[in-house]
Every structure is written in C-alpha cells, then in structure tokens.
Amino acid sequence: MTNRLSSSGRSHTEDSIFLKPEEDPVWLDEPTGADRLRDLRATAAKRSVSLGPQAGGPPGGRQAAAAAAERGPQVKAVQKTYGLVLELQRWAAVLVLSQVTGYWLFFVMEGNGPASSVYKVLQVVDFYLGCILPCNPVFGVDSARQLMTEVASTKEHHWVVLGTAGVGGAICVLMVVHMVCKWNSGCGLWPAATVSVENCDRRQSVSRQPSFTLSEWTDAQEDLMDLDPEPQTPVFDLGAEPRGEGDAATLTVTSVGLQERRGSNVSLTLDMCTPGCTEPYGYGAQLSPRDQSAKEYLREGAYPLTPALLHAWALDDQGLQAQFYETPMNFVDPKEYTYPGLVRKNRYKTILPNTHSRVILDSQDEDDFLSTYINANYLKGYGGEERAYIATQGPTVNTVGDFWRMVWQERCPIVVMITNLEEKNEKCAEYWPEDSVTHEGIEITVVTVTQEDDYSMRVFTLKRGEEERSLRQYWYTSWPDQKTPDKAPPLLELVQEVEMAREDAPATSGPVIVHCSAGIGRTGCFIATSILCKQLRTEGVLDILKTTCQLRLDRGGMIQTCEQYQFVHHVLSLYEKQLSRPAEE
Structure with a gap:
C-alpha cells in the first residue's frame, strides 16, 4: 500500500455529539407535512397559471393543477379542525384540574381528611358528569345531590366554591376566545413556543458541529481505547477561546492544525474528515495546511x-x-x-x-x-x-x-x-x-x-x-x-x-x-x-x-x-x- 492515510482533522472525543460517517445530517428545519402540502399547492397554482391554452400545456396537467387547487381549502379545514380538537382537549384537562383542586381544598378546609376529601371530590365530579351525560352517577343520584346540597348550604368556606366556579368560568371564556382566534388567524391568545407553519421562518439547522468542541467520553461505553473513563476533554480551535471549564488564562493555544483526539465510545465510530493528500511521509507529499x-x-x-x-x-x-x-x-x-x-x-x-x-x-x-x-x-x-x-x-x-x-x-x-x-x-x-x-x-x-x-x-x-x-x-x-x-x-x-x-x-x-x-x-x-x-x-x-x-x-x-x-x-x-x-x- 503506497498511499499514506491522511489524518483526521477532528478530535477523538466528538463521537457523542457528531454524526457517524455513514449518516446524513439531521435538520431541525426539515419540511413538515403541512410545508410540503403548501408548497405543492403553490406549485400547482403556478403551473395552472403558466400552462394556459397559449402555452400549449398538456390538458391533463391543467386539470390536475385545478383539482389540487380546489382540494386546498378542504385540506386546510381538516387540518384546522384537527388542531382545534387537540386544543379543546388541553383546555378541558386544565378545566377539570382546576375544579378538582378547588373542591378538594374546600372539603379539606371543612375538616375532612385528605383521603376522604378526594372521595367527596369524585362524587362532585360524578354529579357534574351525570348532568352532562345521559347516564346515572356512579355513586348514586341521591348521594350526589345530598353532597351538593351540603356544599351549597355551607357558609363559612363557601367562598372557595365560588372561587372555583369563577376560575372554571374564566377558563371556559378564555378557551372560547382562544379557539375562535385559532380558527380565524391560525394563532391563539399567545404565540406558540415553536415557529408557526404559516410563516416562512425556519429554525437554524443542526448539521455537523465544528471540528473543535468540548465533549465528555467515558469508558462506561464501549471504549475505543484500552482504558478508562476520561475527564472532560477541551479541544481548542485555532485562535479561539478554549471551552474547557478551567481557567482560560492558563491554557495556551499552539497555532497548529490540531488533529485532535477523538473518542467514543459506544460503537467506536468516529466522524472524521479527510484533509490533505494520501502520500507517505518523505515522498514529496502535498499536505493541507x-x-x-x-x-x-x-x-x-x-x-x-x-x-x-x-x-x-x-x-x-x-x-x-x-x-x-x-x-x-x-x-x-x-x-x-x-x-x-x-x-x-x-x-x-x-x-x-x-x-x-x-x-x-x-x-x-x-x-x-x-x-x-x-x-x-x-x-x-x-x-x-x-x-x-x-x-x-x-x-x-x-x-x-x-x-x-x-x-x-x-x-x-x-x-x-x-x-x-x-x-x-x-x-x-x-x-x-x-x-x-x-x-x-x-x-x-x-x-x-x-x-x-x-x-x-x-x-x-x-x-x-x-x-x-x-x-x-x-x-x-x-x-x-x-x-x-x-x-x-x-x-x-x-x-x-x-x-x-x-x-x-x-x-x-x-x-x-x-x-x-x-x-x-x-x-x-x-x-x-x-x-x-x-x-x-x-x-x-x-x-x-x-x-x-x-x-x-x-x-x-x-x-x-x-x-x-x-x-x-x-x-x-x-x-x-x-x-x-x-x-x-
């Protein structure tokens, strides 16, 4: 074998955060299904405009574009409905949680134990479900009504019941307003944590990381060495501040191209680049800087x-x-x-x-x-x-x-x-x-x-x-x-x-x-x-x-x-x- 194997330009400890050589980069801004559908509709609309009778476009292409454009509103309505159903479930969970918490606090303040208060809260929930659904309460109609009568007749801590009802009403109002805004504009009362699909902003993609980084590699994984768990390994970019935890002033950086140490250790697969040529030493090799x-x-x-x-x-x-x-x-x-x-x-x-x-x-x-x-x-x-x-x-x-x-x-x-x-x-x-x-x-x-x-x-x-x-x-x-x-x-x-x-x-x-x-x-x-x-x-x-x-x-x-x-x-x-x-x- 006459060719020298060029050395890696990355550290031997980056396995834990780098992709393996055979893997493709993973993108956070990969188009979602909605993105692809919207792009498809836009493409179809453009083609329907450009492929008119004068353009000589095939009739089948124009018909397909028109059909795609007609199906667009229907698909969008289905997507909105599905989103609203999910939102409704979240609001319903918040409403139930608030009511259960309020009534449990009320029964505890009335002198009941925590466990017995939970039992009575279940009876209250059972009563409300019996009013909403066409079925008899699990605990019995008479028992539920008697409990609700006791709640209504209580004077000392009746403010807790009123506060609980007020919180529930407020949640219902906010839910309705939020759902209406969501249906009309695609945005609720507050901005979502993730970027909306409707706008064209994309998050920063995450592909291969820089060649120099701080990573931790331990032998608890399948170590590529013959040895032991390692301390954190700072590796320095040329002219850059070291990312180690030590005092940066005590760490010097040599102006050389570091073929830094790498490590891993689960599969012992390193993500290496291939800088330089492959000629052996001493034979006129043209190495990269x-x-x-x-x-x-x-x-x-x-x-x-x-x-x-x-x-x-x-x-x-x-x-x-x-x-x-x-x-x-x-x-x-x-x-x-x-x-x-x-x-x-x-x-x-x-x-x-x-x-x-x-x-x-x-x-x-x-x-x-x-x-x-x-x-x-x-x-x-x-x-x-x-x-x-x-x-x-x-x-x-x-x-x-x-x-x-x-x-x-x-x-x-x-x-x-x-x-x-x-x-x-x-x-x-x-x-x-x-x-x-x-x-x-x-x-x-x-x-x-x-x-x-x-x-x-x-x-x-x-x-x-x-x-x-x-x-x-x-x-x-x-x-x-x-x-x-x-x-x-x-x-x-x-x-x-x-x-x-x-x-x-x-x-x-x-x-x-x-x-x-x-x-x-x-x-x-x-x-x-x-x-x-x-x-x-x-x-x-x-x-x-x-x-x-x-x-x-x-x-x-x-x-x-x-x-x-x-x-x-x-x-x-x-x-x-x-x-x-x-x-x-």
Whole structure:
C-alpha cells in the first residue's frame, strides 16, 4: 500500500455529539407535512397559471393543477379542525384540574381528611358528569345531590366554591376566545413556543458541529481505547477561546492544525474528515495546511525537563492539560482503508495503523492486501533506534493467526500485554494456549508460568520447521478498570523487568511487542515510560512531550488521554527520585 492515510482533522472525543460517517445530517428545519402540502399547492397554482391554452400545456396537467387547487381549502379545514380538537382537549384537562383542586381544598378546609376529601371530590365530579351525560352517577343520584346540597348550604368556606366556579368560568371564556382566534388567524391568545407553519421562518439547522468542541467520553461505553473513563476533554480551535471549564488564562493555544483526539465510545465510530493528500511521509507529499502544521508540531515539539522541573511539572495539572490538548493526535482517517473484509481484522474500526510505519506481513500473494495486513506499527526507541517496539491492538479471534505470524516474522523475544481479557466487554482474545497449539504452521508450547503480584510471566517455545525460539509474555493485570493506576511502582517494575529480559535476549532478536486493547492508550504509556527511563538514566534529563510526539508520528493516539499523560509524568518523577536517592545516600 503506497498511499499514506491522511489524518483526521477532528478530535477523538466528538463521537457523542457528531454524526457517524455513514449518516446524513439531521435538520431541525426539515419540511413538515403541512410545508410540503403548501408548497405543492403553490406549485400547482403556478403551473395552472403558466400552462394556459397559449402555452400549449398538456390538458391533463391543467386539470390536475385545478383539482389540487380546489382540494386546498378542504385540506386546510381538516387540518384546522384537527388542531382545534387537540386544543379543546388541553383546555378541558386544565378545566377539570382546576375544579378538582378547588373542591378538594374546600372539603379539606371543612375538616375532612385528605383521603376522604378526594372521595367527596369524585362524587362532585360524578354529579357534574351525570348532568352532562345521559347516564346515572356512579355513586348514586341521591348521594350526589345530598353532597351538593351540603356544599351549597355551607357558609363559612363557601367562598372557595365560588372561587372555583369563577376560575372554571374564566377558563371556559378564555378557551372560547382562544379557539375562535385559532380558527380565524391560525394563532391563539399567545404565540406558540415553536415557529408557526404559516410563516416562512425556519429554525437554524443542526448539521455537523465544528471540528473543535468540548465533549465528555467515558469508558462506561464501549471504549475505543484500552482504558478508562476520561475527564472532560477541551479541544481548542485555532485562535479561539478554549471551552474547557478551567481557567482560560492558563491554557495556551499552539497555532497548529490540531488533529485532535477523538473518542467514543459506544460503537467506536468516529466522524472524521479527510484533509490533505494520501502520500507517505518523505515522498514529496502535498499536505493541507492543517496536516502540515500538525506534522511540524510532532516533528519539532519538545519540552526538556530537568529533575527539579520534572517534579514541579508533574504536579501542574493545568499545564499538563494544556500541553496534552495542544499536541496533535495524528489519527488515521478510516475512510482511507476501503479494502473489502478489512473490518474483520480491526478490533475498533477507527483505530488504524499509520501506513508509513505499519507492519506488513510476509505473504505468498503480495497483491492480496488482507493477507499482509495487521493492525500494528513499528515505533522508534531511545535515541531514534529503529523498530525498537511494535504497538498493536489486542488480537481478536480473527487475527490470532496474524499475531503469531508477526511474532515469528519479526523475531520478537518479548510480548507485553497490558489489559485484561474482559473489562465490561472483550478487550483481547486469549491468543495463547494452556499447553500447546499450532497457528499458521507455528507450534506454540507453554514452558513455564510465573505469577507475580502485578503481572504473570509465561515462557513459550515457538517452533516452525526445524527452527525453535523462545518467547516471553508479560501480562500486566494491575491496571484498574475505568481509571489509571493509583500507584506507579508496579508499572516501573514491569518496565525494568522487560528491559532486563531484552538485554538477555539473543542479539538477532527483533522488537518488543506491546499491546492492550486498541494499542494506543496503555501501550503508549508503557513504551513512553520505557524510553524515558533510559533517557533519564543516560542524560539526566528527559523530554516527555518530544517522546509523545515521536510515538504519535508512528502510531496515532499514543498516550491517549490527559490522565494517562499525567500518569506518565508521575511515574517518571518517582523513577527520578529512586535514581537520585542512592546518590544522595
């Protein structure tokens, strides 16, 4: 595949308020049935005028137009009658409610209990209905008349009865006036809450929202990440005021085209536009201004941190949020992957590999794109080391074979898994056997299983033909569901354990595979922490922003949320303290 997939120009968190790509915009000013009927009558009337005998119009067309014009008053009368019936029902409900309330208050003031007052009110209503309808009252004629006699003979609170009758009379008068006005002019005593059909004013249409907005996305829905519920995510338009809830003065806006983070999370379907061209990096690609500025930011973004600045910066929540939201996500537009059958190979159809760094599987038929495809990207390591890591999605039932093909092809010595198999929904298929299994001609055999406090480690033997290799899988299970970890040491221990295992691996070994569910959130946290720990040990300083930008150049969305970004800072702050403590002692 020679074309680069252009990145999205919208935030990864707009799913909750944006339409899906395959949906049409929804318009609040969609013509109603009355609108269409009125427009049809107007069109018919115009045609009846224009298609006279001189115009040579067909006789059938003139007759149809005349018939439509004749039916117009009848249809309008039916519509008015139907509207008046609805209005009458509303007024009748108001009248009954006022009378019931008034008589209930009267009986309560007369010393009756609330329940007995309700019973007597029902008798009063029954009496009035017996006077209006040709049927006997339910409670009996004598009982109803006796009650009404008692009401009429009461002197102390008789004003309540008179007030209730006055309110009922007023409602009846207003009802009649309102109905007459409604019939004559189409408008009652007060303007309706909605715009009248008769006038031509239309409400503002609601189509696709602006590309930059404030939205909330949580993992209670089917999260497109591998992770957890997220805080509200402000995304900033160029030169516009941020819409976040924080202090706007503390949030800076970088003048770059943000390919902002998006999220969803029910169907994991993102509404992405397609700015820019589809040429790969470094081949004379003609990017749109937005894409070009985003790529420049990712290539040049840097914020070196000394140990002292690291500790202070890790506690500056507003500063970290502003920095995180300014950094483009570099997601791939899913519309660019139009190969039939490809949907079965992606866990989330909007989390796709950036093409310039994607892993291409060996295949006997190189023209068969599906046989060479896997949702995975090569990532650079510390010092620009090429193909130090592979970030990939959690294998699905349909891609377990592809996963093991990649492990064998790339000679990977280590697999790091940072997700549970299920967290409210399936996050990853159990792609390893309990004992032994064969995938794509590769025999996978479990040798040992070691259980630690926060992860388990399995050693596999991979055999294909006469060649045999060893593979370690670290399954980190202490990342809590719907949140980032509360403690940094377990992740640090895993990073250090993987580094030692990598040093012991054969010199011919390939990259370390890291995956979670989507392969961008927790995966990005682990890989960034591993790279930055090396940088801190080697240089004494580190640049978390630069590392994040480099990871996103190779795979969009790495370190997917602000909470994760803050967590990485806390982990490295703790690691720096661990490094400096022995020196101080």
